[in-house]
Amino acid sequence: MSGDPTLANLWTDADVLVSPNLSATLPADANTPFGPDWNLVGLLDGDDGFPETRDEDTDDKFAWGGILVRTSRQHFKLTKSFTALEDNPTTRALIWPGSTDTQIVVPRPARVLVAFETREGDKVRRLITALYAECSLDGDHGENETDLESATIACTIFPTAGGVLFHRQSTPVLESIEVAPATLGVDVGEIGALTATATYDDGSTANVTAEATWISSAPATATVTAGFVTGVAAGAANVSASFGGQTDTCAVTVSAG
Template sequence: MAGSPLNANLWTDADVYISTNLAAALPADAETPWGVDWSLVGLLDGDEGFPETRDEDTDDKFAWGGILVRTSRQHFKLTKSFTALEDNEVTYSLLWPGSSPTQIVVPRPAKVKIGFETREGEKVRRLASALYAEVALDGDHGENESDLESMTFAATIFPTANGVLFDRQTTPVLESLSIPATLSVADGAIGSLVATATYSDATTADVTAEASWSSSAPAKATVSAGFVTGVDPGSATVTATYQGQTDTCAVTVT
């Protein structure tokens, strides 16, 4: 099977954040918490997820003979939806923008910043509106005795003058693991190997202590936490494994 299962995503948790401050700062990176300007929407319907709709007017241009030569594109619109399950101050402000706790007025969506975050284990992906969004109820809203009260909102994302819709943040993804290709160690002596992880943002990290280590021939050489002990003259293959990535070292015991 071609490809890497590590690149397949099954998001197990998610949140939506709203800020009425259009100058609200985005967290420094995907591992930094959202700041005080951002308010959590609360519980979301995971089955509904974050559906995304793209609308664009296209016009095909044909030459004689019916040959397609150009397609003009304009009026692009991106809408991203989510279903909230909590009745709180944030969802009330989205459901009834401009209303007070004691009076409901005709809703007119306000300009807000919106952030979408999905998580799977330590993997995080964030999208935050680069300019602003307008959030409005999408469909019906009501209460009954057999279903949770829910509100599906559609956020229309307005781009910057340069066409930027979102600022995107992700945690770096492990791409490879490397250890030295060869190691020579005397009988009864101890040598060491370092396991280096390389991530999608080109950063590296020493993961020697976190990696799992094994030897193909423990009678010749054993390994623990990267330390290789020569047991008897001969050869062995030492393998390091970390988060699905592996590399090997040919060990010679003299």
Template sequence: MKEDAVAGDPLKANLWTDADVYISTNLSATLPADADTPFGVDWDLVGLLDGDDGFPESRDEDTDDKYAWGGLLTKTSRNHFKLTKSFTALEDNDVTFSLLWPGSSATQIKVPRPAKVMVAFETREGDKVRRLITANYAEVTLDGDHGENETDIESMSFTATIFPTGDGVLFNRQITPTLTALDVSPATKTLAVGAIGALVATATYSDLSTAIVTASASWVSSNLTKATVENGYVTAVATGSATITATYGGFSDTCAVTVS
């Protein structure tokens, strides 16, 4: 009886171990070119965040169901969509002060009137980065109470109301491409005893980009008496055959080597 394989891909499960929020008062702020590019001078870091609170997201929308005779649902109208994302800041700095008391100064506290700002939410896991950057702007307000005491770290929970562009875009999304395949070339190779041949390992990513990862991959030979391998270079030892395997980022591929 054949046992069913476990469904799913654990490599696609995310556990974000670090995060940041960036704010820009310049609604025309330059966006990073990609997820690997740092934020520029237009952006300010909120600082330490409460990881347990994370980035809760709330969606609100008015719906109106339309029924035909007999009680059959035929249509649903949708309007007044609203999206909010929240975060809890643990630092009392210039950025959090400007969000807590917009329009105030170092010497005067004014009735808060939320300003239009750009907001970027960034989460990280190892080398993997995911960003959501407001396509239009947001208004950030205090969510709940704020105060100081002697037993808890001072914190400020903020809610960012996200305003979409005219064609409904809420965020620009940037994410580090993930590895989807590894290819070793050539797939077969014939060498004379004593000869050295080169193999190439190419990684393919989710954005269809590729990269040569020969030097970074791990290489092994199935039969060291026939052929050895180091950094993609195969040395023919004795007549026979061996399978050369490259492994990188959880993916593997092989080359069948014949020594004659």
């Protein structure tokens, strides 16, 4: 089987955050929490997830003889939905915009910023509306004695003048690690140091020597702990560092001294 299983995603947790302040400060990156302008929707229906619908008018242009030569496209519309399981001020403001604790009025969707966040372990992906969204109830909403009260909310995403729909933030994906030096010579009883450097898909790097798992192929010849290699007996050993599913190896030669 070809492919890279590390690039397959199964999101085990998620949140939706909403801000009525269209000038709300965005987090600097995927590891930065949202600020006080942002309100959590709360519990979500994970089975429903974040379905996305794209609508666009297309018009095919044919040459004489029925040959397709052009397709015009206009009126693109993106809608992203979620199902909320909590009745709280944030969800009520989306379901019944303009209403109060004592009065329900005809809903007129307000313009809000919406952030969709999915998580799996340390991996985070965020889509934050670049301009704004208008959110409204999608389908029926009611109460009964057998199912959790829920509300499916559809958010129409409005693009910027440049056509940008979302700001995307995600934690970088590990691409490789490198053990340095690639070869190491030590005497019996001597200690040599190795480092493990991780490289991510955004071009960033990090020293992961302390976090990596280190293994020696011949502990009777050389042992390794946190990147520190100790010569035990004359001979050769391969010392490997593993981190995030990636591995690299250093060839170690131990001399009698």
